Amino acid sequence: MTPVFVISLALIMFAIGLFGVLFRKNFIVILMSLELMLNSSNLAIVGASQMFGEQGVQGHFLVLMILIIAAVEVAIGLAIAVHMARTADTVEVDSLSELPK
């Protein structure tokens, strides 16, 4: 178990999440991909903070803060998704464009 392994795993997960954000159109799936990216950054921070011994508690605290931010982001994002589905009857992000093509 090396830091390189952990941070590589986090980087690959981040890349997959980024791919989901770019590739998918379903708003809920985009939110899930964003969760994936936040989660991979958490893993990278824990892996990096365990290289510094006692001072690593700071990294753990940062992960806790990211956890809270992720929770708030999901709450607001899903409220927007519900509103989107009620008004436009879809959660596809492209169909919400109101400019003529």
Place this chain on the structure above:
Amino acid sequence: MTEVLMWFFAILAIIGAFTVVLNPNPFYGAMGLLLNFLSIAGMYMLLQSPILSLLQVIVYAGGIIVFFLFVILLLHLRRPLTDRDSSLKGIIAVALVVVFAVVGVSALFIYPMNGFYMVYVTAKDLGQYMLTDGLFAFELSSFLLVVGVVAAIAIVKLYREEEK
């Protein structure tokens, strides 16, 4: 033993991540996200941090996944989604992401990095840090949570007002 577990959790995490991104049904995507979160909780356990592992299971797997499932089942959209982007955009997305991953991982392997110097982080350590040095950030995060609740309610009320 640690080596075996670490590869096991890493492969499960990658499988879960690909399920989220590639499965057309968002319900299975949420299940893939659950698999990913649980294997990341296992990685935290291997990284000597049981408190974060527990928080990962409680907050992510127990809270956020259930929230996603609620919304997926509540919306229950009849029209099948013409998901996934057109081919050209898809190819560009794949190329960008592959370049990102390859450059990042190769940079990690090129530069020398220290080994682990692990400390077993308990809830006591984290709580002590939270209420001394991290007190301001902790208070700000409570403010952020209140803002999130108010914003979610305001967005839902938006629809009620349009209806009238």
